[in-house]
Amino acid sequence: MALLRSRNAKGSNASEIEKKIKRGNALRQGSSWRGSRGLVAFLLVALCVCAISTWLYVTSLDSDITETLARHGELVSPQPRVYTVQCSEDYENHKRYPGCTPQKCGRAVTDGVVTREEAQVLRRLAERGMMLAGSEGGASILDLHSGALSMGKQFVNIYRYFQDQISDVFTQEDFKLYRDVRGRIQAVIAETFGLDPALMYLTKPTFFSRINSTAAKTQHDEYWHPHVDKVTYGSFDYTSLLYLSDYGSDFTGGRFVFMDQNGNRTVEPRAGRVSFFSSGSENLHRVEKVTSGTRYAITVSFTCDSEHAISDPALP
């Protein structure tokens, strides 16, 4: 009996204790929720700090880049941003043409010559043209002057190969805009380097390029090697690039890099942005590999030697 009572007493004691524990648990749960709100806030802050430091770390992986000459997000207008560099000796191996041959060398960037709308029209032109064929590797070119278009591992002449279809793909207005834009680019180069625009001539190759991250299949696809335009193409004196898509949103990677002895200076492409430079070894450069998306641009090249002049393209 005593045993039973005591067990009973113990039992009632036990249930008292259980109640206390439950109440305690309930209280603790309430406060632990209040406490966990603090924890959530703390975790959020920690996450932010983590994200920011990861971002800083990733951008510091760009340690190859010493300086950004023009960021994607800024508008360089109306005046070009000009960086002067000392001319190399490359020009001495060629005939000199007063009023054109570089005396002053350098590089410049401007967003004030071609509008984003014009860039979009030209990009559509490039898209339609390249739809006719295109490289198997990640880099295709379309040269409206010679008609050359990448096709598989080779090139085809669009004017010969597609003949009448061409007028379905390109309009007179497209070609007019192309000529107009090249004239404006020629004018800004002449003004920036103190040249007579009438003494500089469009030269080849002048072409559209489309690059994505697909692996190269032939040497023609390997656009990323450092090079000097005057060495690669003897006739070049001034090179310009008109970007038709946006770094960071249309594609990643694919920045243009001037490789100087004391560092790498980059230009971030932006639709409508023109960057131009004297073509000698003072402007050794490369294009970073495109890592995602598609990058469109036009390379417009000028020579001082009228024998290497090419004419504007026109519909056949």
Ligand SMILES: *[C@@H]1O[C@H](CO)[C@@H](O)[C@H](O)[C@H]1NC(C)=O
């Ligand atoms: C790159 O472009 C080619 C041609 O349009 C296409 O076949 C290929 O799938 C593209 N690659 C990527 C990674 O988008």
Ligand SMILES: *[C@@H]1O[C@H](CO)[C@@H](O)[C@H](O)[C@H]1NC(C)=O
């Ligand atoms: C410039 O870039 C190249 C290739 O990415 C790299 O090897 C070189 O170290 C860089 N130069 C400087 C000064 O950072």
